[in-house]
Amino acid sequence: MRWRAPVTTKDDVPRPRPARERTRRPRAGSQRVTVVLPWDLDPRLAAFPATPADGQLLVLETRAKPAALPFHRQKLALVVSALRHFVAERRAAGFTVEHRVADDYEAGVREFAGWAKPAALHAMAPREYAIDQRFRRLAEELPLVLHDDGGDGGHFLCTRDEFAAWARGRATLQMAHFYPLMRRRFRLLVDRAGKPVGGAWSFDTENRGHARNVDVPEIPWVKPDAITQSAMRFAERVGRWGVLEPFGWPVTRTQALGWLRDFVGNRLAAFGPYEDAIRSDARFLFHSLLSPALNLGLLHPLEVARAAADAYERGAIDLPSAEGFVRQVIGWREFIRGVYWHLMPGLRTSNQLGATRPLPAAFWEPERTELRCLRDALESVRDTGYTHHIERLMIICNYATLAGLDPRPVSHWFWAAFVDAYEWVELPNVVGMGMFGTDAFTTKPYVASAAYIQRMTGVPTTKLGRRTPAVAKEAPCARCAFDPSVRSGANACPFNAMYWDFLAKHRRRLAENPRMRALLSNLDRMSPAERKAIAATAEAHRATLAPLATGWAFDDDAG
Ligand SMILES: Cc1cc2nc3c(=O)[nH]c(=O)nc-3n(C[C@H](O)[C@H](O)[C@H](O)COP(=O)(O)OP(=O)(O)OC[C@H]3O[C@@H](n4cnc5c(N)ncnc54)[C@H](O)[C@@H]3O)c2cc1C
Structure with missing residues (x-):
């Protein structure tokens, strides 16, 4: 960040305004x-x-x-x-x-x-x-x-009834089926016949680059004015967790529009290729950071999606970046909000894998984990209230799922810890997409071993049993206490041991999904001794995960 503003701890709850006001x-x-x-x-x-x-x-x-x-x-x-x-x-x-x-x-x-x-x-x-x-x-x-908070005059593009009508009678809700309807209705990246430009609705497979050695533009953080400084004093007084300074999120529509322009002009072109990448030294990469402003209503999702589509139409960016971003805003965001209303209130307690472990202390105090990729992500949350999507999904939630954490406290943590979090958006993302607590809208768990994390953090994947090759020193696997090329034993990466142990534990349920078959047959090829060693390693890691005695109570219904 480019600036730093002093904040006193003076109490600053809103005071009654003078009589004339x-x-x-x-x-x-x-x-x-x-x-x-x-x-x-x-x-x-x-x-x-x-x-x-x-x-x-x-x-x-x-x-x-x-x-x-x-x-x-x-x-x-x-x-x-x-x-x-x-x-x-x-x-x-x-x-x-x-x-x-x-x-x-x-x-x-x-x-x-x-x-x-x-x-x-x-x-x-x-x-x-x-x-x-x-x-x-x-x-x-x-x-x-x-x-209604959706449709004409609403913040969302779809009314609650429209989503309910679409969802009715479907066994599993799939974003991929919902998204084309939104593209067509709002005429975003479609031709006159309503067909997707470029011949496909999604270019997701082109969004898999790692971001090693790529220059990343700076974020135009906003310097706090007097109103923000008084709000910061309020946060200092009332808040119990999270680093307050430097604070630079946009707090007005004008500022949010400035961020949208900056994103479209400077980062959107590289959004697609590096959407799934993770870099510890460039936490925000090419993401928009617009979710806090969107979720407060400072920006409307349609103007945000149109800005991306327009940039493509005037030739400023390629289709995979434009489509990738539009999909997030009018696809995933709308879908997640629809799913929330469709599945509430049961979604709060969905836990189909029967996971019961409490939230480990490291979620509040990141230095308590030696697992470097997890610690990096948790530190980012503590220091900024933000990590991008893949760190939320494939580092934090992947770990939570593999460690067998109860989805409810994990959801509470996400709700509390992120600047853009509200129940309507964090709950379906955490419980459904992240932790497979329900199969109402995800067909398989998003779980991965160290190989995936190595790849997305820019490390050439190692063959199991071989030493990790020399990698950029900032890559988390290069700074970690554990070895990503080992599956069991004291130095094995817990993501490896817990991943195979997870597949073994939930084998029967996962076997119903054809996309899991290849992985399960890898598991079946392991010797009983190897499987035993993996289970012991996973359990030994889980045994280290004590919760933090905070005494904090969580009231989901407050407000
Ligand atoms: C476990 C988990 C928890 C999440 N919790 C939240 C949350 O509390 N609040 C929140 O706004 N998003 C949440 N998301 C979705 C997504 O990770 C964030 O919207 C995104 O990282 C915000 O950063 P950005 O604005 O830079 O997004 P970009 O990567 O630039 O994406 C553009 C926009 O697309 C929308 N978007 C993309 N994916 C999703 C999604 N799955 N659900 C809803 N909107 C989406 C957001 O509005 C985002 O601003 C969560 C995802 C996961 C996996």
């Missing part, structure tokens, strides 16, 4: 008021009044949410700063804005409604299951209209 109490029964939750920061959403004469805003912060999980300090600062910037911007645009801190969102609406007695309240349907349920009950008591 306070919202005038609307005439009883005369006002239309829009309830704004922290992820609704987009005045183009259907619940918002078009002009100041059409209604006022009630912007809510909650005490319950920051207390519910040990959120990363950068996440707390980001959400609070973005919300307060939004309040300032709406006021500057002439809107009457009541900004309140309530015990929880429901209490905030009730207190306000009791005070102002508005004729009508409007809100976007809350994006989290528990808050959505409470707002629906509230709508039976108060004149509250809930607008």
Whole structure:
């Protein structure tokens, strides 16, 4: 990062605004008021009044949410700063804005409604299951209209009902079947006949380069202004975990649009080829880092996807990069959010592999693991609240699955630890995609041994039993206490031992999937002695994974 701003620890909870700034109490029964939750920061959403004469805003912060999980300090600062910037911007645009801190969102609406007695309240349907349920009950008591958060006037492209209709009757939900519908509907990278440009819907197989010796552009981190600094003081006071500084996430729409432009201009061209690569010395590689802004509503997914498609159409980037990025935004993101509503509330407790081990201490204190690739990823989360997709999936979740961790605490950790995490997006990704806690939308577990990690971190893969060749010193396998070419014994990479042990343990379930057959026949070729040694090595590693005694409680329903 290019800058550093001092932050005092002075307490900074929102204080009452001076009397002249306070919202005038609307005439009883005369006002239309829009309830704004922290992820609704987009005045183009259907619940918002078009002009100041059409209604006022009630912007809510909650005490319950920051207390519910040990959120990363950068996440707390980001959400609070973005919300307060939004309040300032709406006021500057002439809107009457009541900004309140309530015990929880429901209490905030009730207190306000009791005070102002508005004729009508409007809100976007809350994006989290528990808050959505409470707002629906509230709508039976108060004149509250809930607008779908998808479709026209919504943040997402698909309405909840449209996704439910698509999902109905399908045994397994597959993103690959959903994605072309979105491409066609929004006319992104399709020809006049609705066929995909380039002749294929996905160019995923071209996105497998390692990023060794590639120059990586800098991220244009944003210097905190006074509002962000006050939010950082709040995060310092309230937060229990995560490094706060340097903080540089965009907190306004203008800043987020600047990041989008910077990404399209400087990194998108290389996004496709290096999408799955991992480099410890260049953590962000060519990723957009737009998820925090998208998830707060500072950017709309369609404008983000269109920016990528436009760059392809004017010849600035190749198709695999444009398609790869569009697939993430209108494919995976929409699909994951649809799956969340489709599978809730059961998704929270899905655990089809029966994994029960608690979260190891290293997730909170990365220095407690000697496994270098895992430690690198966990350090990145601790220091920035971010890692890119492949580190989330193929390092952290792969490890969690192979180690037999209970998906629920892992999901809680993801929710707390990432700057872009909300239940609607982390839960399906962690429990479904990452840990195979349900087979509702993944047909096989995303698990891999050290060979995959070596390859994606730019190390030429070694044959088992041979010494690792000389590799770039920054590659995690080159700095690790374990040997990626060994499957059992004290120096064996735990990813190897736990991988083969996982396949052996879940053999019967995995054998149902034809894509697992080749791997299982490799397992079958191992001698009983080798399998025994692998099981012992895996168990010895798992036995080292003690949880951290934090005393932290997790309340999934808070907010
Ligand atoms: C275990 C796990 C947990 C995750 N938790 C979150 C989370 O809490 N919040 C979150 O926004 N994303 C989550 N993701 C999805 C994805 O990893 C992040 O969206 C992405 O890494 C964010 O970084 P980026 O903006 O640089 O993404 P890029 O690589 O630049 O991708 C562009 C955009 O595509 C979208 N996207 C891509 N994949 C997914 C996906 N699987 N689900 C939803 N959106 C996707 C995001 O909006 C992202 O900003 C998770 C993935 C996994 C495997």
